[in-house]
Amino acid sequence: MxxxxxxxxxxxxxxxxxxxxxxxxxxxxxxxxxxRHPRDLTWERNAGGGKVFGTLGGTDDSLYGRGGYKHDIFNDHRGRLEGQAYGSRVLSPYGDSSNLGGKLNWSNDNARLGADLQKQIGGRTGLTVTGEGSWKLDRNTRFSTGGNLHKTFGHSKPEFGLQGRIEHDF
The missing domain is CATH 1.20.5 (Single alpha-helices involved in coiled-coils or other helix-helix interfaces)
Structure with missing residues (x-):
């Protein structure tokens, strides 16, 4: 023992x-x-009714930077619609990459929907759309559903997923 x-x-x-x-x-x-732990510098500033953000950093074998602008388009009885434009650059001995993109996110009390369009410089363009919602059917029952779609433009087929469920509290 x-x-x-x-x-x-x-x-x-x-x-x-x-x-x-x-x-x-x-x-x-x-x-x-x-x-060594990666070191980075992150900042965010108000500009033009929105926010400009960025991150600069590096590890032992790469340097990276990401920046963009995000703005609330509206936030009222219709819900909240937020837009964002961003870009990133990575430098490393294994290859460099540059990406550009834009997002739109809408949400209210019951549902959320998001769309993200991204482009890799020298590569392909992709689109990702996600959505989900939850509604009360009665005091103890809820219906939830969600889905996503990802498409890389070119010769690939879209990838999608759906999910739904009914929850009841006894």
Whole structure:
């Protein structure tokens, strides 16, 4: 019994002492004890009735930046409609990428709908649409449904999903 307890304690001590190092990190930096945490700078400022936002940062092998503008188009009895335009750039030895996109998100008390159009520079354009809703049928019963659609323009077929359920509290 004592030896089993000792073995379990030794295994827990070894598991606790493990350090997470990304793959390939120890090959390039054999004397490093731990991986460096990514550093980034995030900011957000009011501008033109909306907000300008951005993030700049880097890891040991890449630099990245993301920025954009978001604005509430309306927020009243019709619900809330929010628009956003954004772009990002990643530089790394494994390849660079630039992305541009725009989002529209609408929501009210019962439902949400979102559309995101994104374009990779030198690549394809994609569209993602999501929606969900929940309505009370009576005091103890709710009907919930949702779905999504993703289409990369070109020769690919769209991917979609639907879900629905009825919940009743007894």
């Amino acid at each position: 004592q030896s089993i307890t000792l073995v379990i304690a030794a295994v827990l001590a070894c598991a606790y002492a493990q350090v997470s190092i990304p793959p390939g990190y120890d090959g390039r930096y054999p004397y490093a004890k731990t991986a």
